Each structure stands twice: as C-alpha cells, then as structure tokens.
Amino acid sequence: xxxxxxxxxxxxxxxxxxxxxxxxxxxxxxxxxxxxxxxxxxxxxxxxxxxxxxxxxxxxxxxxxxxxxxxxxxxxxxxxxxxxxxxxxxxxxxxxxxxxxxxxxxxxxxxxxxxxxxxxxxxxxxxxxxxxxxxxxxxxxxxxxxxxxxxxxxxxxxxxxxxxxxxxxxxxxxxxxxxxxxxxxxxxxxxxxxxxxxxxxxxxxxxxxxxxxxxxxxxxxxxxxxxxxxxxxxxxxxxxxxxxxxxxxxxxxxxxxxxxxxxxxxxxxxxxxxxxx
Ligand code: HEC
Numbered sequence: 001x002x003x004x005x006x007x008x009x010x011x012x013x014x015x016x017x018x019x020x021x022x023x024x025x026x027x028x029x030x031x032x033x034x035x036x037x038x039x040x041x042x043x044x045x046x047x048x049x050x051x052x053x054x055x056x057x058x059x060x061x062x063x064x065x066x067x068x069x070x071x072x073x074x075x076x077x078x079x080x081x082x083x084x085x086x087x088x089x090x091x092x093x094x095x096x097x098x099x100x101x102x103x104x105x106x107x108x109x110x111x112x113x114x115x116x117x118x119x120x121x122x123x124x125x126x127x128x129x130x131x132x133x134x135x136x137x138x139x140x141x142x143x144x145x146x147x148x149x150x151x152x153x154x155x156x157x158x159x160x161x162x163x164x165x166x167x168x169x170x171x172x173x174x175x176x177x178x179x180x181x182x183x184x185x186x187x188x189x190x191x192x193x194x195x196x197x198x199x200x201x202x203x204x205x206x207x208x209x210x211x212x213x214x215x216x217x218x219x220x221x222x223x224x225x226x227x228x229x230x231x232x233x234x235x236x237x238x239x240x241x242x243x244x245x246x247x248x249x250x251x252x253x254x255x256x257x258x259x260x261x262x263x264x265x266x267x268x269x270x271x272x273x274x275x276x277x
Contacts, residue, residue, distance in 0.1 A: 054230025
C-alpha cells in the first residue's frame with residue numbers, strides 16, 4: 001500500500017516536472033525572446049495586415065536565398081491568410097518564370113508563373129543553393145516554425161505554442177556586430193540564438209529593409225514580427241479552423257455531458273428514494 005502511494009507521488013511529480021519544463025528551442029539551450037502573437041492560445045487568429053507585411057518581407061528579402069516550396073501563389077489570397085486580392089497575386093506571379101513541361105517533343109520549357117504554381121524557387125536545386133552560399137544550405141522556410149520547436153510543457157504549449165516562432169523571431173534579432181571574446185567568426189556571423197552561435201547566414205534584417213505598403217514603420221522588430229507571423233501561417237494555414245473545430249467540439253461535449261448527467265439523475269431518482277422504478 002505504502003509503495004503504491006509512493007510510486008503515485010513519484011509519477012505525479014514527474015508529470016508536474018514535465019508540464020513546468022522551461023521552454024527551449026532548436027536544441028540550442030539558449031533561451032529565446034518571449035514575444036506575443038495574435039495567433040497564440042485557444043482563441044488566437046492570424047492578422048491579415050501582419051501577414052501581408054510579412055509576405056512583403058519574405059518576398060523582398062528572404063526569397064533571394066530561401067524557397068517556400070509548399071506554398072502556391074493562390075494561397076496568398078486565402079481569406080484566413082494574407083487575403084491578397086487574386087488580381088494582385090496574379091500580376092505578382094507573372095513576374096516569375098517557372099519551368100514546366102515536358103512539351104510534345106519531351107522538352108521542358110519556361111513560362112510566367114500562374115496562380116496554381118508553387119512559389120518560384122531562388123535556386124533550381126540544393127547543390128546550386130549551397131554553392132551560392134559558401135557550402136551552407138538555406139533551408140526551405142514553409143515549415144521552419146514547426147521544424148525549430150522544443151517541448152515547452154503541456155499548458156505552455158497550449159497557450160503559447162512550442163517555441164518555433166519565438167526562435168525564428170529571436171534569430172532575426174540575435175545578430176551582434178562584435179562577437180563575445182573567444183569567438184573566431186571567420187566567414188560566419190555571430191548570432192546569440194543560433195545553436196553554437198556561428199551561422200552561415202549574414203544578418204538579413206536591419207530595419208527599413210522594405211517600405212511597407214500600408215505605411216507601417218519598418219523597424220527591425222516590426223519586420224521580424226510580421227515575417228514570423230507570415231511563416232507561422234504558411235506552416236499551418238488551417239490553424240484557425242482547427243482551433244474553431246476544437247472549441248465547437250468542447251462545447252458539444254459539455255452539452256452532451258450535462259444531458260447524460262441529468263438523465264442519469266432522473267432515471268435513478270425513484271430507485272434511490274427506495275420506491276419501485
Ligand atoms: C544571402 C542569403 C540569405 C538570405 C537573404 C537569408 N538567408 Fe536565411 N539562411 C541562409 C543560409 C546560408 C542559412 C544556413 C545557415 C547555417 O546553416 O549556418 C540560413 C538559415 C536560415 C534559417 C535556419 C536557422 C537554423 O536554425 O538552422 C532561418 C530560420 C532563416 N535562414 C531565415 C531567414 C529569413 C527569415 C530571411 C529573410 C528575412 C533570411 N533567412 C534571409 C541564407 C540567407
């Protein structure tokens with residue numbers, strides 16, 4: 001008896017320890033900047049204006065090195081996403097050439113991109129991307145906020161996510177001109193939040209890298225915030241629907257639970273009172 005109690009206490013403590021585990025990201029062991037997002041928590045949603053600005057940052061700064069190969073141009077018109085007018089996206093897509101085919105003679109050919117095409121990639125393949133970046137591979141960014149996550153504990157995870165968005169946000173703001181003593185940077189850059197600190201990507205954002213169409217001031221923090229919101233949407237475009245479906249199901253469960261409880265009470269009432277059923 002005593003033993004079981006002890007084991008249970010130990011199990012309880014283990015669960016507590018798990019839920020209270022501090023957040024970490026990308027296995028780097030360096031804390032990240034805690035930041036608030038409109039899409040956090042059970043009621044969180046994406047902010048269209050933010051996503052549109054984030055797309056501007058990605059397309060004008062990051063897309064020269066990083067692909068987002070799971071996104072199609074038409075996705076940019078998603079009403080739960082950036083909701084850009086299809087006409088505008090069509091015109092944007094037409095500025096890029098994509099390779100398609102084969103034609104009737106078996107040859108591949110290029111044509112301007114259309115809405116159903118995937119976003120144009122900066123490099124045709126991984127080897128070309130690496131050779132242009134000194135041997136380092138700029139990863140595809142479509143799922144990057146999901147790929148760089150850590151376990152943050154059950155409750156924190158539900159309220160604030162798994163840390164991927166905070167990590168990418170921190171990475172954007174983590175460059176320092178002067179590395180701490182003892183770091184031989186060489187061709188690389190020092191980044192406070194990158195695991196190991198030496199990263200082959202030069203600082204991509206400084207502030208005023210883009211001129212926002214909606215007139216928002218393009219500070220480095222604002223650009224990092226908008227960009228990461230855009231990446232979070234790209235990694236999970238159905239997030240809002242998922243949360244709404246979850247809430248609907250919980251409400252239904254509560255209603256059904258109340259009905260079952262009430263019928264149970266009513267059915268047993270005569271028996272409990274000692275009469276015949
Ligand atoms: C000049 C090319 C270039 C540009 C522009 C660029 N990157 Fe990178 N990026 C790289 C390279 C190269 C790496 C790989 C770094 C490494 O492995 O050391 C990288 C890595 C990354 C990573 C992964 C870090 C990790 O944890 O592994 C993220 C996230 C990232 N970049 C985001 C961005 C964003 C967002 C932008 C635009 C604001 C951007 N990059 C602009 C070249 C670039």
